[in-house]
Amino acid sequence: MYLNKRAQMRLIGVTAIILLVVGAMVYYTGSTQGAYEGDLASVVADKSLVGKQVKVGGTVVAGSWDKKSNPMRFTIRGEKDTSTNGPTLKVVFTGTVPATFGDGVVAIVTGKLGADGTVEATDMITKCPSKYESATGATPLADLMGKGASMEGKPVRVTGYVKPGSIAAAGTSGDRFVAAQNADGSGTTLGVTFSAALPDGMKDGSQVVMGGALEQGKFVATSVALEASQK
């Protein structure tokens, strides 16, 4: 079989050119446009990321957004963070808001990190909310009740245990479930109102971390999550 050396050399040559050009293009655009991906706390802490592209996810802070505003502005807090003063990131997003955006939804935004800690996001995807949260920094139920009327209407993060047998389906009248001081249902108890989906795996005696406020003797929860160490 005779081999046409010249044609083969040309073939290899053109292939090499294609590979080099494509490789260079990818490397160049990838380096300049590629985003550092990390969790919220480390992105906030890392000053070297200012001015660079970042991709960071966090839970949308209830009430921090208005879907009608253009550009959309909102705040996200680290998915695992349950304290009320943990690091947050402000986001300014000029694109189309995804279909499932809302309170407690995990939003993963990509954009330039500004010096003021705001992300000018050009991309956003949303995921279903994480069902686990750490109880560190959350007020134990007994303390909340102990403070009494002064806590009325004030947004808090509180932790307690699901009183056995108290979980009810959404839409039924009465409490969604009852939070108790202790896992067996003893101690101080507090009825909880909550209309959204309860986290998977929540059962009798589960330790929960809730965000919301006391209103007229009931806790109106805006978010309910399982205590993270139960994972």
Place this chain on the structure above:
Amino acid sequence: MATLGLLLLGIAFLAAIGAIAAFALGKWARMGDGMSKLGYYATFSAAIALTIAVVLMVVAFFTKDFTFQYVVENHSPDTSSLAWLYTLSGLWAGREGSFLFWAWLLSLFSAWVAYRRFSLRDALSNMGIMVTNVVLMLFSAGMLFSEPNNPFKSVAIGSDGSIIKVIDGVSQVIGNTSTSGMNPLLQHWAMVVHPPTLFIGYAGLTIPFAFAVAAIIENDGSKLWVEIVNRITVFSWLFLGAGIGLGAIWAYVVLGWGGYWGWDPVENASLLPWLTGVGLLHSFTMYRKRDGFKKWAISLSAVTFALVILGTFITRSGIVQSVHAFEADPVSLYLFLAMILAAFAIAIAGPLLRGETFKGNDEFESLAGKEAAYYFNNVIMLVAGLLVAYLTITSGLKGWLGWLPLAGKSIPPTTYDSVARPVGVLYAFIIAVCPILSWRTTDGPTFWNRLKWPLVGALALFGLLMMEFTTSLQPIYNKMIALKATNAAALKMASAGPAWYYSAIAILGFVAASLVIAVTVSMFVTGAKKRAEARGESFGAALWNILTKARSQSGGYLAHIGIGIILIGLVGSAMFVYDNTYTFPNKAGSQFQVDQYTFTFASGQSRTLDNGNTVDEIALDVTRGGKKVGTITPGQTTFAATQQTRTDARVLSEPLRDIFVTMQGADENGVTVNVKINPLIWFSWSGFILLMLGTTLASWPKGGAQPVAVDSRKGISRKVAKR
């Protein structure tokens, strides 16, 4: 009842092992045909066991048997006329079910090949079916020995709807039936059909891999293995492509971002084997017709299979963030990783170890020949597949892998686009000229002769496209660029390069598309003319005969025309989207201008459906140049059961562009909507349909005899009638 399912999985697992043993013993322990026959029976048994398991699951869904944990978590609460379809789709909606579904399809493909080759039971087929059983065994093992992947877990349901599971001997409530079930986003017809079509493609692409391995084991470089698997490969690639298209359609109408491809990791996962699959199909053509590209065929069969598994690995391992990704589990991680590495090893080692056997008829005389075009097709597709695979996982490359290029960085769509666009246009030019190149080399005059008339057609088409470019596309680009400070989409457009470069890519894209369409159409015209002359048929009859008799080639050419049309659609709807957000007063008669369209707010309403969901909707009248285009009613649905909300985007289609509107929010003061103009998007959808039709034609069974031993001197396989 769920335990019966587990039992059936166990039977399938044992049957697969039995088949492997039977074939291995039949060959290496020289126990002969009697033993190999058992392998065939075991293959049929595995398929039967898995079929019963699937039926069991489907029955559980339709009877709402909540003792199956999988049914509880994936049943659809829908009550519309399509409810039965959503109920059925629960089978493949979740991680465990999709695993079962895939394994079942694999067992069916395996059994089909076994059935077709049973009368011959040749060495090659025996080894091929043995390999498919290895893969099936691994899939079954994944479901049996890994809790997160087991589709047949049992639970009990309490009187209040609580879901009770026994964990470590203790009964615990793990949820409630009122809040569990299928994600509402999945309740759309395209989303129902999308996974099964993809899985048919994935499962089917195991077959060429298995037979490539068989050819290596049997040291048989003849085209027999290719003849056996060719049509299944085309069929599988067809379904894979259809699945990708359906996913794009769903993304377009349901997800509300007005686009259909975002280079999301799981989108990429399905694209990877499709890309190398193109190379594979064309290598098979060379193998069958010219006894060439043998090493390519072996390697691409293995790489395509590796990428199929890589795709599911990306989806299930948690290695990358994606809207699609299931939660991670370690068993799938190691199981799939092992399969990927083994397949890649075979792709490289196979052709090396059997170099002499798979030496093909592959001399290159010049770059201006068909062989060179096929070669560059393979190179571009292989590089594209591997590159997209790499870019998809870069964000997960940390720790000891951190030194690799772009490690730790998440690659945005703009990077993929920056390479895909110019390479795609170049690739389209290759598709355009290949049919008019000769084998080995093409001399100038011959090439020009063949190009003359198609060039006229191409120029006409290009003229029309340039009219659209200057009157519609270019103005959109200019308007968007002016908005880049406040508009994310505009910023992305601006960052794609200087205006002259952007226009050049678009114009070259139109040139390439025009050439692809015109040249390929001319192949039909000249072919029909020649046939009409030679056989005294009329032109129409000759054309019809070409389409129905020379199916492989005709189907391929139709598919190419489809690609040309898709390219036109891509240039318009990927590069020239007008995307902006508007707020207007919540008063009937409020107006705003979007590119050439005037929107007038007509009314807003809120209504509650039978199932308790509430729908908030607004109506907007759209006119262009004074003429009414239509009324569009975007809105939002709030689901009673889960309180999840879903934006209901709406589309108003004109022939040359779609108007896509989502309602972002409304209150007494104002309404905010996002409007996108998607030019030429119907070219994308219709090109996709033509691509599917062409591929279907090409994969249409030939009927007749099974291919059998090869006369290696002539490279022709003899066929014997079915016994």
